[in-house]
Amino acid sequence: MSERPSFLVRLGAYLVLALATLTVMFPVYAVAVMAVSRAPGFSVVLSPDPSLFTLEHLAKFVARHDANGRWLFGRQLANSLVVAGGATALGVLLATTAAYAFSRFRFPGHRLGIASFVVVQMFPATMMIVPLYLLMSALGLLDSVVGLVVVYATTALPFCVWMLKGYFDTIPADLDEAALVDGASRVRIFYQVILPLARPAIAVTALFSFLSAWNEFIMAATFLSHEEKFTLPVTLFRHVGAYGADWGAFAAGSLIVSIPVCLLFFALQRQLVGGLAAGAVK
Amino acid sequence: MASIELSSVTKRYGETTIVDGISLSIADGELVVLVGPSGCGKSTLLRMVAGLLAPTAGRISIGGRDVTQLEPGDRDIAMVFQSYALYPHMSVRDNIAFPLKVRRVRPAELDERVRRVADMLGLAHLLDRRPRDLSGGQRQRVAMGRAIVREPKVFLFDEPLSNLDAALRTRMRAEIAELHARLKATMIYVTHDQHEAMTLADRIVLLNHGHIEQQGTPLDLYRRPRTRFAGEFMGSPPMNFLSVARQPDALMSPHLRVARGGLRIDDWDVLPEELVLGVRPEALRLAEHSSAPHRLDVQVAWVERTGSDSYVHARAGESSVVARVTASDGERVAAGSTVTLAFDNMSVFDRDSGLAVAHC
Numbered sequence: 096m097s098e099r100p101s102f103l104v105r106l107g108a109y110l111v112l113a114l115a116t117l118t119v120m121f122p123v124y125a126v127a128v129m130a131v132s133r134a135p136g137f138s139v140v141l142s143p144d145p146s147l148f149t150l151e152h153l154a155k156f157v158a159r160h161d162a163n164g165r166w167l168f169g170r171q172l173a174n175s176l177v178v179a180g181g182a183t184a185l186g187v188l189l190a191t192t193a194a195y196a197f198s199r200f201r202f203p204g205h206r207l208g209i210a211s212f213v214v215v216q217m218f219p220a221t222m223m224i225v226p227l228y229l230l231m232s233a234l235g236l237l238d239s240v241v242g243l244v245v246v247y248a249t250t251a252l253p254f255c256v257w258m259l260k261g262y263f264d265t266i267p268a269d270l271d272e273a274a275l276v277d278g279a280s281r282v283r284i285f286y287q288v289i290l291p292l293a294r295p296a297i298a299v300t301a302l303f304s305f306l307s308a309w310n311e312f313i314m315a316a317t318f319l320s321h322e323e324k325f326t327l328p329v330t331l332f333r334h335v336g337a338y339g340a341d342w343g344a345f346a347a348g349s350l351i352v353s354i355p356v357c358l359l360f361f362a363l364q365r366q367l368v369g370g371l372a373a374g375a376v377k
Numbered sequence: 378m379a380s381i382e383l384s385s386v387t388k389r390y391g392e393t394t395i396v397d398g399i400s401l402s403i404a405d406g407e408l409v410v411l412v413g414p415s416g417c418g419k420s421t422l423l424r425m426v427a428g429l430l431a432p433t434a435g436r437i438s439i440g441g442r443d444v445t446q447l448e449p450g451d452r453d454i455a456m457v458f459q460s461y462a463l464y465p466h467m468s469v470r471d472n473i474a475f476p477l478k479v480r481r482v483r484p485a486e487l488d489e490r491v492r493r494v495a496d497m498l499g500l501a502h503l504l505d506r507r508p509r510d511l512s513g514g515q516r517q518r519v520a521m522g523r524a525i526v527r528e529p530k531v532f533l534f535d536e537p538l539s540n541l542d543a544a545l546r547t548r549m550r551a552e553i554a555e556l557h558a559r560l561k562a563t564m565i566y567v568t569h570d571q572h573e574a575m576t577l578a579d580r581i582v583l584l585n586h587g588h589i590e591q592q593g594t595p596l597d598l599y600r601r602p603r604t605r606f607a608g609e610f611m612g613s614p615p616m617n618f619l620s621v622a623r624q625p626d627a628l629m630s631p632h633l634r635v636a637r638g639g640l641r642i643d644d645w646d647v648l649p650e651e652l653v654l655g656v657r658p659e660a661l662r663l664a665e666h667s668s669a670p671h672r673l674d675v676q677v678a679w680v681e682r683t684g685s686d687s688y689v690h691a692r693a694g695e696s697s698v699v700a701r702v703t704a705s706d707g708e709r710v711a712a713g714s715t716v717t718l719a720f721d722n723m724s725v726f727d728r729d730s731g732l733a734v735a736h737c
Contacts (some may be wrong), residue, residue: 272429273462277476277523278450291466 129346136342152347161322167330174240175326176355178315179308181240182247186304187297189248194259195285199271209260212253220250223360224317231318238320246318247308255300262290262296302359309356318354327352378528379440379453380405381426381562386435388421388587395421397587398435408557408564412574413584414610419567420535422584426565427456427533440530451480455524456533459540461516463508463523469495470504473522480527494526514545521556534566538573550576572612575599583607601724605731608655608724614688614699616655619673620728623650628725632693637725638669642725642735652734655724658688661700662719663709668721673698679712691716 100108107232125140133147159167192266196202197209228237236242266289274284290297312328319325331352334345360367381403388396396418403409411419424430428449444452455476463472470491477487477583495501498518508516517537524532534553538546555578557564558695568574574581574596582592590610591603602608608616621628621635623645628635636653637645656673664672675691675698682688687707689700700718702710710716725735 101630267460267462268463269458269460270464272427272449273523274464274475275429275449276427276454276456277527278474278479280450283479288464298456 109313126346126349129342130350131347132343152343153351155353156344156347165323167322170323171325171327171330174324175309175328177350178243178247179290179305180328181244182251182308183301183304185244185248186251187301190252190255190259190300191284191290191293191297193252194214194256194263195262195289197256198263199268209257212257215253216257221313223250224314227314228317237318238324240324243308243315243318243326246314247304247311251307255304258300259293259296262293295366298363302363302367305359306356309352359377380607381531381563381565382425382438382441383422383435384436386422386425386437388425388430388432388503389417389433394587396425396432399584399587399589401582401589402729403563403565404482406561406563408566408577408579409582410566410568410570410574410578410580411582412610413586413590414573415569416475417584418462418587419569419584421632423477423533423535423565423567426531453530454533455527455529455531456535457478457517457520457524457537459536459689461508461520461537461540463516463519465508468507469500469511469522471499471521471663472508472519473504473526476523476527494522497525498522513541517541517545518552518600519551521553521583525556525560530563531653532560532564533563534564536568538568539570546573551575575611581611582619585610601733601736602655603733605653605655605726605733608726608733612657614701616657616724617661617696617698617700618726619656619693619696619698621652621654623648623652628654630694632674634672638737639721640671640725641737648734649727649729651728653726653728655726656720657722658699658701660720660722661689661702661707663702664717664719669717671720671723673718673720674715675700676715677710677712680707680710682707689716 125137128140128143129137130152131148131150132143133149133151134144139147155169161167197205231237231242231246234242236245270288270292271284274288279287297356310328311326312332315326316332319329323331327348331345331348334341334348381401383399385394385398385399385400387398388392399418399422401409407720411422413419419428421430425432426439428444428451432445435445436443439452439454449456462650464475467475472527473494474487476503477490482490483728491504492501495504498521500515500518503511503519508519511519520537537553540551541549550573553566559576566573578595580592581595583590585600585606591598591607592735593601598607598611602611602616605618609618619630619633621630621633624639628637628640633654642648673693675689675693677691678697679688679690680687681690682704685704686701687704687710689702689707689710691700693696698718721737723737724733726733
C-alpha cells in the first residue's frame with residue numbers, strides 16, 4: 096500500500112483540477128448567460144445581472160417561421176436529426192460489417208484497404224468539397240437531406256471501420272471458431288456473438304458519427320441552399336451575419352443545438368466508459 | 378459415433394510445410410491423443426479435422442463420409458478449445474444451449490438436454506452465471522458441456538487443460554477419461570504434455586516436424602520407442618542417452634558396459650559401430666555389487682528427494698544422467714561420490730539415424 100498523499104499535495108491537486116474544470120466550463124457558462132440576458136454582447140458574461148434575465152432569445156430561436164408561415168426551427172431540427180441519425184445508422188451498419196471482414200478474413204486488397212483507411216484521414220474534409228459537389232450534382236443529391244446523409248456516412252466511414260476493426264481484433268477468433276463448430280453461420284456469429292461483445296466500441300463509433308454529422312457546417316452550408324433544408328449549424332451561422340451579430344439569439348441557438356448531444360452522452364455514458372477503456376484490461 | 382480416416386493430409390503455408398502427408402485411421406470410440414512438441418503440427422491437424430483449416434492436400438472422412446470440403450458445422454463434431462471459447466455475454470445455460478439453438482431444437486427438448494448435461498457435469502447451480510463469474514475448472518466444464526449437449530459423432534480437444542493449475546488438471550483429466558468411458562465417443566485429444574497423453578490415450582500418435590514419429594498404445598511408446606526422439610519425448614524425467622561403441626561381446630564406453638548376452642540381438646555384427654544407449658531413469662538402480670551385467674559408473678552431482686522417490690542427478694563423462702531410486706537408496710548417496718548403477722531395460726539407437734535397433 097502506498098502512503099496517502101499529504102494534505103498540501105491533495106489541496107494542490109484539487110486546485111489544479113478546479114482550475115481546469117473552470118477553464119473548460121467557462122465557455123459553456125458564457126453562452127448560457129448570453130442566451131438568457133437582455134444585454135447585448137459579451138460584457139454581460141463578466142457581470143451577470145439577474146434583472147436582465149429573459150427567455151426571449153430562446154423563444155425567438157425556436158419560434159422562427161418562414162415567409163409561408165412554416166415553422167422553420169421544427170423543420171431544421173428534424174433535418175439535423177435525420178441527417179445525423181441517418182448518417183450514424185448507415186455509417187455504423189457499413190462500418191461494423193466492413194470492420195468484421197477486415198478483422199477476420201484475408202482477401203485480395205485487404206492490406207491496401209486498411210492502408211487507404213488511414214491515408215484518407217490525412218486529407219482535410221474541405222479538400223473533398225469540390226469533387227463531392229460535382230458528384231452530388233451529377234446524382235441530383237444537392238440541396239437534399241438524403242444527399243447529406245450519404246456524404247456524412249461515407250466521410251466518417253474510414254475512421255469508424257478503423258476503430259471497430261481494432262476492437263474486433265481484440266475479440267478472440269476462438270469465439271468465431273467455437274460458433275462455427277457449433278454450426279452457426281457467419282451472419283449469425285456476427286450478430287449473436289461478435290456484435291454484442293463489441294457494444295462499447297459501437298457506442299463510441301456511433302457517437303462519433305452522430306457528433307460529426309450533427310456539428311458539421313462547411314459541407315452542409317455548401318450543399319444546401321434553401322432555408323427549409325438547412326441543418327441547425329447552418330441556421331446558427333445565419334445569426335452572425337455580415338451586417339452585425341445577434342449574439343443573444345446565437346447563444347440561445349447554441350444551447351438548444353447542444354441539448355440532443357448532451358442527452359446522447361448521458362444515454363451512452365456507461366457504454367462509452369467501457370469503450371474508451373476497451374482493450375486496456377482483457 | 379464414427380471412425381475417422383485421414384489420407385495424406387497436408388498443410389503448407391508458402392514454402393513451409395506444417396503437416397506433411399499424414400495418414401491415420403481412428404476407430405469408432407477410440408481416444409487418440411496427438412502429442413508432440415510445439416510446432417509439430419498437432420493443433421493444425423486437429424483444426425483440419427474440425428474444418429477450421431482447409432488441408433492443402435489429402436482427404437478427411439468421418440463415419441465413412443468425405444468431409445474435406447464441408448463446413449465445421451456440417452461435420453457433426455464438437456470441439457473444446459484451450460481458451461474454452463465461452464461466449465462471454467451469455468449465461469452458462471445459453472452457452473450450453475447455443476449449438477442446439479443453432480440447430481433449431483424444440484425448446485422443451487433443449488431445456489431437457491441442457492439440464493441433463495448440467496447435472497452430469499455438476500453445473501446445475503451455475504446455469505444463470507456468466508463465464509466471468511466462474512473458476513477455471515468450471516469454465517472448462519461448461520466448454521465440455523457445450524460439446525456434449527450436441528451428442529456429436531466426434532469430440533475434438535485442443536489442449537483443454539493447459540490453462541488449469543496442476544491439481545485441477547489432474548482432476549479434469551480423470552473427468553475426461555470418465556466421460557470417454559461413459560459416452561464411448563470417438564475423441565481426438567491434442568496436448569504437448571506427455572503425461573496427459575500417457576494417462577488418457579487408447580492410442581498415442583507422436584508427431585514431430587509434421588509427420589508421425591510413432592503411434593501405438595502408451596506403454597508401447599514408452600517401452601519401445603521407435604526413435605531417439607520418441608524415447609526422449611515420452612517420459613519424465615526423459616530417457617538418459619549415452620554414447621557407446623559396439624565391441625565383440627559388449628557395448629562399451631569409459632563409464633558403461635552392457636553385456637551382449639542380455640541384449641538378445643541376433644545380427645550383432647551388422648549393427649553400426651557407433652550407437653546410443655537409452656535408459657529410463659526408473660530402470661536405473663544402485664548396484665549391490667560390481668558384477669551386474671549392465672552397469673554404469675556415475676559421479677553424483679546432487680540428489681533431489683521427493684519423499685516417495687529420490688532423483689539422483691549425476692554425470693557419466695560428458696553425459697548427464699538422472700536415476701530414479703527409492704527414498705532409502707537416495708539417502709545412501711552423497712553428492713560428489715561415485716556410484717555404480719545397474720539396469721536391465723534399455724533401448725539401443727543408431728547414433729546417426731536415431732532409429733532404434735534393439736529394446737530389452
